Amino acid sequence: MGLLQDGDAARQWFAFIAPGYDTVVSELFWSASLQREGIERLELDAGDRVLDIGCGTGETISHLPPRVAAVHGLDPSAHQLHTAAEKDELADARFVQADGHRLPYADESFDCVVSVGSILYWATPEDVLQEAFRVTKPGGSILVMGFHQRRFSPLNPVLNVQETINSTLFFCYDRDEATRLFQGAGWRDDRHLITGPAWSPDLVIATTAQKPV
Numbered sequence: 001m002g003l004l005q006d007g008d009a010a011r012q013w014f015a016f017i018a019p020g021y022d023t024v025v026s027e028l029f030w031s032a033s034l035q036r037e038g039i040e041r042l043e044l045d046a047g048d049r050v051l052d053i054g055c056g057t058g059e060t061i062s063h064l065p066p067r068v069a070a071v072h073g074l075d076p077s078a079h080q081l082h083t084a085a086e087k088d089e090l091a092d093a094r095f096v097q098a099d100g101h102r103l104p105y106a107d108e109s110f111d112c113v114v115s116v117g118s119i120l121y122w123a124t125p126e127d128v129l130q131e132a133f134r135v136t137k138p139g140g141s142i143l144v145m146g147f148h149q150r151r152f153s154p155l156n157p158v159l160n161v162q163e164t165i166n167s168t169l170f171f172c173y174d175r176d177e178a179t180r181l182f183q184g185a186g187w188r189d190d191r192h193l194i195t196g197p198a199w200s201p202d203l204v205i206a207t208t209a210q211k212p213v
């Protein structure tokens with residue numbers, strides 16, 4: 001288990017980095033182009049209700065197409081939510097301070113769930129994916145972007161250092177693990193894209209899946 005896969009540790013970490021989050025962390029790991037690439041894989045319809053789990057400062061919400069009707073951003077970090085709530089372009093979104101392991105929503109409340117860069121901090125990702133499944137309507141979809149677990153290579157010491165740091169701090173997973181997690185939570189038709197920022201093009205795994213009708 002990664003050191004930051006713990007609610008308190010993650011909250012303290014985000015209290016520390018929140019002031020520089022948008023300019024440093026978001027730009028480096030979860031850039032606008034990477035997020036748009038993920039969101040384009042969802043077929044969002046006009047009027048859809050969308051939940052963003054681990055919305056942080058609202059960067060992911062700012063990349064959603066304007067046709068979606070209602071966006072809820074959920075995050076346990078008061079510091080991250082404070083930055084999100086101050087952004088004029090997110091004035092229509094609703095923000096909730098809560099943990100993804102216990103979503104404060106009724107069954108089948110949303111057409112779509114998105115989550116970018118948050119699964120790495122979840123103590124039990126399978127539980128959050130089950131919660132996401134519960135609050136999604138039949139026929140709805142999910143997009144989750146997290147850190148891809150890459151194989152160590154004797155020829156690539158830089159990759160080995162990156163992987164050691166990532167797996168010490170975070171939950172990282174590969175396609176097989178993603179299939180096990182998503183299908184175990186009830187999701188079907190899971191598809192996984194290996195992608196990443198220009199400096200590390202296989203750092204990220206982006207999964208889309210559907211809730212059966």
Ligand SMILES: C[S@@+](CC[C@H](N)C(=O)[O-])C[C@H]1O[C@@H](n2cnc3c(N)ncnc32)[C@H](O)[C@@H]1O
Binds near residue numbers: 056075101
């Ligand atoms: C790297 S940020 C990503 C924020 C945003 N999605 C973006 O792309 O800019 C990860 C966010 O996940 C949140 N997070 C950590 N643990 C969480 C949990 N158990 N449930 C929901 N969100 C969580 C953190 O507070 C943080 O704001």
